[in-house]
Amino acid sequence: MKNDTVLNIEVEQIKASKIDQVDFDNLDFGKVFTDYMFVCDYSEGEWKKPEIVPYQPITIDPSAKVFHYGQAVFEGMKAYKDDNDDVWLFRPDENFRRINLSSQRLAIPEFPEEFFFEGLKTLLQLEKNWIQKGFGNSLYLRPFVIATEPGVSASPSSDYKFMIICSPAKAYYSGEVRVKIAEKFSRAADGGVGFAKAAGNYAAQFYPTSLANAQGYQQIIWTDASSHEYLEEAGTMNVFFRIGDKLLTSPNNDRILDGVTRKSVIALAEDAGIDVEVRRVSVKEVIEAAENDNLKEIFGSGTAAVINPISGFAFQDKKFELPKLEDSYAGYFKKTLMDIQYNNSEDKFGWRYKI
Template identity: 70%
Template sequence: MRNAVPQEIEITKINESKISQVDFENLAFGKVFTDHMFICDYVNGEWQTPKIVPYGPLTLDPSARVFHYGQAVFEGMKAYKDDQGDTFLFRPDENFKRINKSAERLAMPEFPEEYFFDGLNTLLKLDDQWIKSGFGNSLYIRPFVIATQPSVSASEADEYRFMIICSPAQSYYSGDVSVLVAEKFSRSASGGFGYAKAAGNYAGQFYPTKLAKEQGYQQIIWTDSNTHEYVEEAGTMNVFFRINDTLLTAPVSDRILDGITRKSLIALAEKQGYNVEVRPIKVSEVVDAFNNGSLKEIFGAGTAAVVSPVKAFGYKGEHYELEKQENSYASYFKKSLMDIQYNKAEDSFGWRTKV
């Protein structure tokens, strides 16, 4: 991360911080935002002068194409503060690469690397007091791009807005979750844009998840769109299965998000000598493993939740309760990853980046 504030960024500071109004002991995820936000517009084929301004509402034309054709992509990142008061990001280069990969799939312009990192670095330093020390505390960072050109003609826009907003966070999920294996609905399809962090991917999940909640489940394990025989993701996370002492997860594809937490857990597990298999996994294999006692754990992995254990799953009208594991893989990998993120352990991978 660069330390100097670039001359290109125009900064307008708030008159008075709202931080004194925030109860940091009782934060609802994603509902409280810091004092400032980063904005950069794309007009006439060029990204304009980036700005940092007080957090507040936007004014957009009702015909802005994001409202009509869904050109919107985003990222999820976190900043962590250690016990000495230093702030770190976790693999931010991966977020930068992925948001541009997502943008390309939706015919949106690539955002410059210098603007991304200088803007993020400056914003985090400006709102540093919002980043609290303490294991589990973090600042959730949401970069996103939307199509702002006023027009309802069905084609890609010529004007866009790149933004970064930040929200202080604690744990995303409280406790273990129950999931329902999808038999009808799909998160994405081959040839689509499931690998992109596009807004529409998430909008399409809400209705099936609503139906699952009516049956007593919190999330869905998504299956492939062709046969619904293979597991792919869990809710908004990548998903792992522990069968005996082997850790299994599905390979990424044009349907499955290349999760940064996912690839980090795989690297951690392999370095520690765990047996890891990245391959297609049938739902029937998971059910058989449960029935013969070899299915030990299921857990989701993502930026917001880090690692979210699954206590039960439903499939074809049957409910399967997993036994609580002593010294679970989920708790071990979560602590190992967070120790790196919070500067409590050596980072032999070079993932931690100081702000």
């Protein structure tokens, strides 16, 4: 990860900021965007000079390959402001590594490291006033790449556009979350693109999730595509199970996203002396633990919510409620992670990145 880059990114200044039009106390996640955006085009076999321009619509040909063959990948990140007005990112090296891993799987050219980090630094310096102080407030960052070459031939694009857009965010409270364990639909299959943050992965989840919503469940816990016997992810998040005092989560493979929050939770658990096992977790094992009152917690992990506790779940015709714990693992991990992100505690892991 490059802390000191020398790239000089050209900035087209806005005429006037729209920040005064924003009610920061009443934000819908991902609906309000800041003054600027980062843009870099790929053509003739190379990434061109990046620039930062006023946030605006883009013009793209109707035959652009992103519309027809789905060459699109993205990342989710957050910037945080501490009490001294310093701005921090959390493990951005992992996001950079993963967007290029996702790109590679979809035959998209990898993005240069110095462009990524200098782009983030310059953009966040311009948008510093959009990052509100206060525990839970942040600026959500969405780097993404799309294929822009006109043409409907079924082949990789020759042209691409890499962008970063920013959206102010409040603390994420999802309320009571109940999930349904998948029996038919799958999020990803062996040899596919489940490990990548490919746009199509999320589109494919919407329909089965809408069926679960109609039955009163907010999300699905996805199972493996071949047997539906093993639990893999919860909605759009990695998932953890606490059986007794042991923490379980599925191993990374080509079906499961290598979540930044997930790997941070594992590191924190090991540091705190919590018994954590990264292995396949079967539906049968979790059902039996619930029936024996040994299933203490299920929670998802991801950038938006950090940690999302699950209050109940269903499988086939069985429904289970989880106990409400005062000293939950979910609560501990969420507070510990956020204290690091907001520069409220020691960062022994070196995860914070100062802008």
